[in-house]
Amino acid sequence: MEFGVATPQGAQAPHPEDAPTRERVARSILENGPSSAADLAERLGLTAAAVRRHLDHLAAEGTVEAQQPKAQASRGRGRPARVFALTEAGRDRFDQQYDDLAAQALRFLAETAGHDAVVEFARRRVAFIERDYARVAETHPDLSPAEALARVFTDEGYAASARGLPVIGDQLCQQHCPVSHVAHEFPELCEAETEAISRALGTHVARLATIAHGDGVCTTCIPSAHHTDDHRKGTSA
Known part of the structure; x- marks a missing residue:
């Protein structure tokens, strides 16, 4: 290029x-x-x-x-x-050349098979998150959950990294999203990513920003186990 x-x-x-x-x-x-x-x-x-x-x-x-x-x-x-x-x-200049084709295909899927079909496609597309996270976490037990996820996403072209957050936990940062232009029209792609991260970690995570919606980077807050336990206690109280 x-x-x-x-x-x-x-x-x-x-x-x-x-x-x-x-x-x-x-x-x-x-x-x-x-x-x-x-x-x-x-x-x-x-x-x-x-x-x-x-x-x-x-x-x-x-x-x-x-x-x-x-x-x-x-x-x-x-x-x-x-x-x-x-x-x-x-x-x-860095994005894939087939964004328009992918968007057209998803529009056709939505028109002919309905919204549920788009959601199912989005979930299948991010199946790598749970699959590869389990492998990376087992192979590299020294990595934090956020660091293991960053490695998984980077291998899929997201240029991801992990950053610590005071008190709360960690932040997964995706500097690049290979489907950002399509996700702008079909947010189901972003929602499926967030759901898959939550399932892989077994805890709720919060998507704070996305490239698809005009932010400079996709960021996901991953609470530490200690913070999650405190939140659950507070909710019970």
């Missing part, structure tokens, strides 16, 4: 050999979420100046956009560093 570049007015035309590096920059944002130039430089082993140059070109062609960080625990002096996120057009 190559990223075509629309050169900003007055800017120097990019060298052809820059394209692979720009792709690395864009893919790093895809896999790690909105990132600052400093984060990208450290992650990719590039200078901050080189990263900014590539970001300028990616922004000019509409692949990335600059945003202000959402969470700012401490502003300190000066303005917080901007982060760069993929635009919808930028995500399109």
Whole structure:
């Protein structure tokens, strides 16, 4: 995959050999979420100046956009560093080429067999979650449930990771969703994922955000066993 570049007015035309590096920059944002130039430089082993140059070109062609960080625990002096996120057009470059065909097929299924058939299809599509989670959890007992799930989803092309949440538990983050464009029209795909995660873990989980609905990343809150026990006690009381 190559990223075509629309050169900003007055800017120097990019060298052809820059394209692979720009792709690395864009893919790093895809896999790690909105990132600052400093984060990208450290992650990719590039200078901050080189990263900014590539970001300028990616922004000019509409692949990335600059945003202000959402969470700012401490502003300190000066303005917080901007982060760069993929635009919808930028995500399109990484998504499968058959989104339109898949959407048409699901529309046909809904029209001819009804909503229940779409739900059943969605559940079958995510059967890998329960199947592979059990295997990964058994093979790698050192992984937390969220880390095991992240490995399962990453193997299926979701670029997933796990992050700890204070007190509550963990958060499963899916930086990429291979069916996000179809799921925008058919949320049953997202709902089936959430249900399968709950069944695999044997506990309720909460989907906090989805790429299909315009968020930068799909996030699912996975409560710790301690938090779940406390919640059940509080509900009983």
